[in-house]
Structures are given as C-alpha cells and as structure tokens.
Amino acid sequence: MDAYLDNGNTTPVDKRVVEAMEPYFTEKYGHPLFIYSKGKEAHTAVEESKDYIAETVGAKGYSVMFTSGATEANDLALRGVAKAKHTEGNHIITSNIENPSVLRICEELESEGFDVDYLEVDEDGFVDLDQLQKLVSEKTILVSIGHVSGEIGTIQPISKIGKIIRDENPAVLFHSNAAASYGRVPIDVREAGVDLLSISAHKIHGPKGVGALISKEGIDIEPVNYGYLSLSELRPGTENVPGTVGFQKAAELAFENFENKTEHIIGLRDRMMNGIENSIPDVVLHGPKGKNRSPTNVNYSFKNIEGESILMHLDARGISVATGSACATRKLEPSHVLTAIGVDPVVAHGAIRFTLSRMNTEEEIDYTLEVLPEVVEKLREMSPMKNR
Amino acid sequence: MDAYLDNGNTTPVDKRVVEAMEPYFTEKYGHPLFIYSKGKEAHTAVEESKDYIAETVGAKGYSVMFTSGATEANDLALRGVAKAKHTEGNHIITSNIENPSVLRICEELESEGFDVDYLEVDEDGFVDLDQLQKLVSEKTILVSIGHVSGEIGTIQPISKIGKIIRDENPAVLFHSNAAASYGRVPIDVREAGVDLLSISAHKIHGPKGVGALISKEGIDIEPVNYGYLSLSELRPGTENVPGTVGFQKAAELAFENFENKTEHIIGLRDRMMNGIENSIPDVVLHGPKGKNRSPTNVNYSFKNIEGESILMHLDARGISVATGSACATRKLEPSHVLTAIGVDPVVAHGAIRFTLSRMNTEEEIDYTLEVLPEVVEKLREMSPMKNR
Structure with a gap:
C-alpha cells in the first residue's frame, strides 16, 4: 500500500474541490473585471471566496488579497509593509525558525537597509517572549512570527505575542505566516492581534498556485508587483477564479466538523509517535509534546543514520516523507530549525x-509503523556510524 | 443561443485541458522540489511543460519561468532587467499602445528614475520604426513592444524591430508581451531577435493563474519577488504543477493543425467584418485590414452610441464582448490605444x-450579426447624439 505523509509540503486535492472548480474552468469562465453576465458571475465567485475565507480566521471586514x-x-506582507512604513522606522523582528520563504525575504530586506532581528527559540521551538519584549522599539515597524512551525509543529503563543507587541508599540504591525496551520490549527486574528496573515490552498487539499494575504482594513501596504489591477487594489493580474473557488471549497471541507477532524488527526499523530517510540530505539523527538504541538506534525531523528536514506527506502515502499529541513531536500545543509532548537548537527541529519x-x-x-522499524534497523546495520 | 466573443480577455478552458490537469490534482500531487517518487513525477511534468512551450516559439534552450x-x-521582464542593468543605463523604450500591464510597470520604473520613451504608432497601430531607430542609444537597456495589440489586432513587424535594436545597440534586450498572440499568431524568438517573451495560458483555453516568461539563456534578470526557490532560479514558491500541465496541453491544442485553425478563425473574422460593414451604417474599423491583423480581432466603433450600452444589450442576448479599452471596463476613460491611433474620443466611446x-x-x-444591427439601430433611435 501507499502512505502519503508529507502533507506539510503539499496535499492531494480533494475530489470535491476539483468538482467545485470544474464549472469555473469550462462554463463560468468569465473575467471578473468585466461587467457582462459572465464577468459578474466570476466576480461574485471571487468575492464570496474572500468573504468565506476571512470568516474562517475571524477576519470579517479584513481585506483578502489572493496571491499565487x-x-x-x-513577500507582499513583509516587503509591502517595509516599503510603506520605511519613513517610520527600519526595524523588523522575526524568528530564527521561520519558513525559508520568510527568511529569504528578510535577507532581501536586510540588503535594502532594514535592520532585522531574529528571535531565538527554546528547545521546543517557542520564541523567546522576553527577547521580543526587549526588542520592540520606536523604530520597529513589523514583527513576523509564523503561527505554527511547519517543521517541528510548535504552536506559538500567538495571542501573547500580539499583546506584547501592542503593549510595547501599538504602531507595529504583526504578520503571521499561517501556511503550516491554516485549516488545521485555529486562529482568530482579532483575538490574536494579527494584522496580516498568509495562508495557502495547497496545504489543505486545495489547488497549488493559490494563496492569500489577509490584512486588517486601513493598513498601508505598497505593492511588490506592478501591472494592471483587476479586482485587487494591490495585486495585479487576472484573478485565478477557479483557484479561489477551489480554495474556498478546501477551506469549507477543512472547517466542516473541525473538532472531529482534529481528533482523528491527533489520534493518528499519537499512534505514530507511540509506535515510533515503542518500536525503534535511539530516536529523538523534535518539537513539543501535547496541546502545543500541531496535530499534523511528527518529527524524529533516527540516530546514526541519514534522513535522506530513510526517505529513499520509505519511498521504495510507497511511503512519502520529508527529511529534516523539509524545504531543502536538494540541499544537504542541516535544517536551520533543528539547529535553532539546539539539535546536534549529526542528529539533525537523521x-x-x-x-x-x-x-x-x-x-x-x-x-x-511496520515498514519504518525494518528500514531503520537495516540502515543502522549498514551504517559506518553504528559503532560510535 | 450564446456567443462568447471576448476571448482576448479570457477563454473557456478546453475540456481536454481539464482532463490533462485532473491527475495532477488528485493523484500526481507531489511537490516538484522533493526527491521521492511523487516529487520526481511532478518535477518531470513541470520540466516537460517548459520544454514543450519553449519549442512552440522556437526557444529551445531558452529558460522558461512559470509565473502566475x-x-x-x-513585471519580471521589465523590472527584473531594469534592476539588473541599471548600472549600464537607465533608458527604456516601449510604445503608447502597450497593454496596461506593461504601461503600469513602466510608470513604476519612471518613478524609480528610469527614463521611458513611448513610441508613437500610425493610424493602424504600427510602431514608428524610424523613431525607434533614433531613440535606441548607448543608455538604452531594454525595448518592450507587444507582439500583437490585444485591442486592435495590429501584428507588429517584430523581426524588423529586433533587427533595428541589434543594429543600433546589440546590448539592448528586447522584450515582447505575447499574451495577445501566443498560440494564435506564430512567433520564432530566435528569428525575431526577441530575448524575453511573456505568454499566458488563460488566453488559449488554458487555466487562469499560469503564465511564463521565456528568456534567452545567460540574460541577467534580478528577481522581483523573494522567497524560497523551488525549481526556478528567479521565481519563488511552489510550482503550480497542474497549471503548467494545463498550459502545455492548451499549447498542444493551439498548435495542433495550426493552419486549419487559423483558416477557420480568419474565416469567422472576415465573415464578422463583412457582416458588420454590410449591415450597419456609420461604423469605423480600428486596426489594420489583411495579413497584419490578428485572426482573432474585430474592433469597430458604432457612431453616435456608447460601447457600454451595446455591451449590455448584447449581454442580455447572450453575447459577450468588450468595449473599446478592453482592460478598463469599470473605468470610463476612452481607450488609450484608440487615442494613440488618432480616433476621436467621441467615436472611441462607441x-x-x-x-x-x-x-x-x-x-x-x-x-x-443578426442581433447586433438590431441593437445598434435601437440604441441610435434612443441616442441624444442621433441628430449631430
């Protein structure tokens, strides 16, 4: 049989999502900017998707900008805010376990003269709140902390983070990349004090090529792309209408019977974690245990062997997983997240x-759980590290 | 019955394109960056799409970067080249009938200190080649001229333009926006001397949300977006794998029996033009006649009435069309293209x-052709301009 266990990277599109998109490919194919019936039909679909998605994160009245x-x-959140607010300050705070996407954008901002601080995290990946409090200053314009670590599953105390920021400097905007959590770990942006939230469709059984930036009304953001504006005030180009409809449907399916789904996933996660810990010696869990761990995340190092070898052997048996640094499988650096939580590089490679x-x-x-212990045992037998 | 005659804005997705995409939604859903089987399968699909699309414009060996x-x-072509070559010069040449997307990007470049010249066009929309020759200088870094005018169908003499640029300054890069022509009017980028070509899927019965920049190998382009790079060296983010597969299928269908298809479309175009000219008085054709007009484009002013009224009345009868400035239907400015070719603003509004x-x-x-004359006659009857 097959087991696809790399849903943190991308997911199969739910058949009901495909069915929801289909009419928008072949029948309701109008351009949403145009005022004839076919255009209005598409326009309505995009607006409904925006409204639905906003409500799923308590963001009624916020603006939803669909992106690729x-x-x-x-990029739009970080560089767009930095460009808009550069006269107010040049200081940005993020953490050293953000998704590589956020870290690359911060590198670019540093090269443009912004001063970026990277919060440290503890051994479970929780950001240092005292450090955050000390770092927020008059010069700070933006804080970007991911809601959940896609790699080790840490659910950050996002409301506490929002409160610290507001208490220290209410003018600072708070962005959270929720690509690893949207539709899986609830968030209420008003309650959490989040001004800008990034989300993605293809992580929740929706289509690739569609995401959104949800932003509080009245926030000043400069565009990062230029061209003719269709429905969006900031993001040029023709809307991906079937994509937005698919995103909405994926969100509907994610939030329908949410508690039952979460219980199901937590059941699988704990079955997996207990199974690994009970059947394989010399394993190291990465990330927290319990309610502050994402229901969807299991991450272990198998000592004395390489993650990449495990991945290849599991793949040969129909099981898809990711190695340590999920986004960097073509690059053999140890994961920046595992390094940040203090994992020994040798262990991180496993x-x-x-x-x-x-x-x-x-x-x-x-x-x-049947295949993995065999694979680990076999690889450990062959490992040059086995006698260390 | 219905007649969808706004294919220049967007097209219905061909059912065979939807069928080609479907397995990539629900079965072959891997992330193309990842090295397990499902990832490789997606990777192969994206690379095959690139190769296929490159060959359709004679760009074998060029780089194909998928975009939204x-x-x-x-945006990537114009701002990417401007950023990469700003130390060599700050002069850019385009024309005053480009797609609003290109014009908005040029406005942004002007605000960043680039010096942009807008070539004039004649009454049929052909760019002034003498003016081009005079304007290309040592300071020029980029020329951007659309292959075909989406609005009035003018097919620019793209090879002549390429030759003039190379003769005057071989270091200048030549970009052409081919969104209005790709898959409908052939282009060979090597023969035409085009270094950068923009194309779109949703204009050729492919999905919305997918386009590409095709660029000659070795050209220096700076990114305009930042984030983690998946397969592309320039464009961050997870590839829209079903989208690229759909783009390839749409291209295959566009280029299959290309001559028969072109003959069919030209037959329809000429039937339409003859029908309008023979049955409706006081009409003005915009754009050239004959072989230098796009097979897909028919554009007339109906004197003494408003285009928008015609559009609404045709829509009520199931016919979808665009008004003068196709991209600006929510804004009541006369089309910049019709203004550029010297059409009286009053006529342009019709x-x-x-x-x-x-x-x-x-x-x-x-x-x-049955409905339109009735609509025009009725509107003229009601028109306050009828006695002018």
Whole structure:
C-alpha cells in the first residue's frame, strides 16, 4: 500500500474541490473585471471566496488579497509593509525558525537597509517572549512570527505575542505566516492581534498556485508587483477564479466538523509517535509534546543514520516523507530549525518529518509503523556510524 | 443561443485541458522540489511543460519561468532587467499602445528614475520604426513592444524591430508581451531577435493563474519577488504543477493543425467584418485590414452610441464582448490605444471589440450579426447624439 505523509509540503486535492472548480474552468469562465453576465458571475465567485475565507480566521471586514501562494503573500506582507512604513522606522523582528520563504525575504530586506532581528527559540521551538519584549522599539515597524512551525509543529503563543507587541508599540504591525496551520490549527486574528496573515490552498487539499494575504482594513501596504489591477487594489493580474473557488471549497471541507477532524488527526499523530517510540530505539523527538504541538506534525531523528536514506527506502515502499529541513531536500545543509532548537548537527541529519492530514488513515500509519522499524534497523546495520 | 466573443480577455478552458490537469490534482500531487517518487513525477511534468512551450516559439534552450500570468511575466521582464542593468543605463523604450500591464510597470520604473520613451504608432497601430531607430542609444537597456495589440489586432513587424535594436545597440534586450498572440499568431524568438517573451495560458483555453516568461539563456534578470526557490532560479514558491500541465496541453491544442485553425478563425473574422460593414451604417474599423491583423480581432466603433450600452444589450442576448479599452471596463476613460491611433474620443466611446478563438463557430457569428444591427439601430433611435 501507499502512505502519503508529507502533507506539510503539499496535499492531494480533494475530489470535491476539483468538482467545485470544474464549472469555473469550462462554463463560468468569465473575467471578473468585466461587467457582462459572465464577468459578474466570476466576480461574485471571487468575492464570496474572500468573504468565506476571512470568516474562517475571524477576519470579517479584513481585506483578502489572493496571491499565487503563501510565498507571494509573505513577500507582499513583509516587503509591502517595509516599503510603506520605511519613513517610520527600519526595524523588523522575526524568528530564527521561520519558513525559508520568510527568511529569504528578510535577507532581501536586510540588503535594502532594514535592520532585522531574529528571535531565538527554546528547545521546543517557542520564541523567546522576553527577547521580543526587549526588542520592540520606536523604530520597529513589523514583527513576523509564523503561527505554527511547519517543521517541528510548535504552536506559538500567538495571542501573547500580539499583546506584547501592542503593549510595547501599538504602531507595529504583526504578520503571521499561517501556511503550516491554516485549516488545521485555529486562529482568530482579532483575538490574536494579527494584522496580516498568509495562508495557502495547497496545504489543505486545495489547488497549488493559490494563496492569500489577509490584512486588517486601513493598513498601508505598497505593492511588490506592478501591472494592471483587476479586482485587487494591490495585486495585479487576472484573478485565478477557479483557484479561489477551489480554495474556498478546501477551506469549507477543512472547517466542516473541525473538532472531529482534529481528533482523528491527533489520534493518528499519537499512534505514530507511540509506535515510533515503542518500536525503534535511539530516536529523538523534535518539537513539543501535547496541546502545543500541531496535530499534523511528527518529527524524529533516527540516530546514526541519514534522513535522506530513510526517505529513499520509505519511498521504495510507497511511503512519502520529508527529511529534516523539509524545504531543502536538494540541499544537504542541516535544517536551520533543528539547529535553532539546539539539535546536534549529526542528529539533525537523521531527522524525518511526517506530516498528516484529515485524509490519512490508521492503515497508513500502521503500514508505516511496520515498514519504518525494518528500514531503520537495516540502515543502522549498514551504517559506518553504528559503532560510535 | 450564446456567443462568447471576448476571448482576448479570457477563454473557456478546453475540456481536454481539464482532463490533462485532473491527475495532477488528485493523484500526481507531489511537490516538484522533493526527491521521492511523487516529487520526481511532478518535477518531470513541470520540466516537460517548459520544454514543450519553449519549442512552440522556437526557444529551445531558452529558460522558461512559470509565473502566475503574463502580468507577472511582464513585471519580471521589465523590472527584473531594469534592476539588473541599471548600472549600464537607465533608458527604456516601449510604445503608447502597450497593454496596461506593461504601461503600469513602466510608470513604476519612471518613478524609480528610469527614463521611458513611448513610441508613437500610425493610424493602424504600427510602431514608428524610424523613431525607434533614433531613440535606441548607448543608455538604452531594454525595448518592450507587444507582439500583437490585444485591442486592435495590429501584428507588429517584430523581426524588423529586433533587427533595428541589434543594429543600433546589440546590448539592448528586447522584450515582447505575447499574451495577445501566443498560440494564435506564430512567433520564432530566435528569428525575431526577441530575448524575453511573456505568454499566458488563460488566453488559449488554458487555466487562469499560469503564465511564463521565456528568456534567452545567460540574460541577467534580478528577481522581483523573494522567497524560497523551488525549481526556478528567479521565481519563488511552489510550482503550480497542474497549471503548467494545463498550459502545455492548451499549447498542444493551439498548435495542433495550426493552419486549419487559423483558416477557420480568419474565416469567422472576415465573415464578422463583412457582416458588420454590410449591415450597419456609420461604423469605423480600428486596426489594420489583411495579413497584419490578428485572426482573432474585430474592433469597430458604432457612431453616435456608447460601447457600454451595446455591451449590455448584447449581454442580455447572450453575447459577450468588450468595449473599446478592453482592460478598463469599470473605468470610463476612452481607450488609450484608440487615442494613440488618432480616433476621436467621441467615436472611441462607441467602440466594441470582438475577440475570436478556435472554439467559436459560424453559428455564433451569424447570431451576433443578426442581433447586433438590431441593437445598434435601437440604441441610435434612443441616442441624444442621433441628430449631430
């Protein structure tokens, strides 16, 4: 059998999402900017998607800007705010376990003269709130902290972070990249004090090529891309109408019976974690245990072997997983997140991330728990490190 | 019956394109950056799409960068080259009939200190080649001239333009926005001397949300968006794998039996033009006649009435068309293209653009030719301008 356990990178599109998109490919294909019936039909679909998605994060009245994905949403949030607010200050705060997308954008901002501080995290990946409090100053314009670590599953105390920022300097904008959590770990942007939220469709069984930046009304953001504006005030180009409809449908399916789904996923996660800890010696869990760990994330290092070898052997048995640094599988650096939480580089190289979704089954977990110990044992037998 | 005659704005997705995409939604959903089987499968699909699309414009060996659409491709070409070459010069040449997407990007470049010249065009929309020759200087870094005018159908003498640029200053890069022509009017980028070509899927019965910038190998382009790079060296974010597969399929269908398809579309265009000229008095054709007019474009002003009224009345009869300035239907300015070719603003307001595709039929044209004269006559009866 097959087991797809890399849902943190991308997910299969739910058949009901494909069905929802189909009419917008072949029948309701109008350009949403145009005032004839076919245009209005498309316009209505895009606006409904915006409204629906806003409500799923408590962002009624916020603006939803569809983008090509969370990466573009992050770029628009970070560089767009930096450009708009550069006369107010040049200081930005993020953390050293952000998604590479956010870190690359921050590198670019540094090269443009912005001063970026990277918060440290503890051994479970929680950002240092005291450090945050000390760093927020009159010069700070933006704080960007991901809601959940896609790599080790840490759910940040986002409301506490929002409160610290507001207490220290209410003019600072708070951005959160929620690509690793949207539709899986609830967030209420008003309650959390989040001004800007990045989300993605293809992480929740929606289509690739669609994301959104949700932003509080009245926030000043400069565009990062130029061209003719269709429906958006900031993001040029023809809206991906079927994509936005698919995003809405994926969100509907994610939030429908949310508690049952979460219970199902947590059941799988804990089955997986118990299974690994009970059947494989010399494993190291990365990230927290319990309620502050994302239901979808399991991440262990298997000592004395390489994550990449495990990945290849599991793949040969139909199981898809990611190595330590999920976004960097073509680059053999140890994961920046594992480094940040203090994992020894040798151990970090043996990390495997399993990411679950509502579509996974107990059978897939049990199959993986059958194959994984064999693979680990075999690789350890062959390992030059085995006698260390 | 219905007649969709606004294919220049967007097109219905061909059912075969939807079928080609479907497996990449629900089965072959891997992330193309990842090295397990599902990732490789997606990687292969994206690379095959690139190769196929490059060959359709004689660009074998060129780099194909998938984007969210032609707008983003234009942005990457223009601002990407401007940023990369600003130390060599600050002069850019375009024309005053470019797509609003290109013109907005040029406005932004002007605000950043670049010196942009807008070539004039003659009454049929052909750019002034003498003016081009005089303007290309040592300071020029980029020329951007659209292959075909989406609004009035003018096919620019792109090879002559390429030659003039190379003769005057071989270091200048030549970009052409081919969103209005790709898959409908052939282009060979090597023969034409085009270094950068922007194309779009949703104009050729492919999906919205996918475009590409095709660029000659070795050209220095700076990114305009930042984030983690997946397969592209320049454009961050997860590739829209089903989108690229759909783009390839749409291109295959566009180029299959290309001559027969072109003959069919030209037949419809000429039937439409003859029908209008023979049955409706006081009409003014915009753009050239004959082989230098795009097979897909018909654009007439109907004197003494408003294009928008015609559009609404045709829409009520199931016929979708665009008014003069196709991209600006929510803004009541006269079309910048019609202004550039010297059309009186009053006449420009009565312009209607009909854009055809391989999926249109004689029946649709005949139905339109039955309805349109009635609509025009009725509106003229009611028009306050009728006695002018």
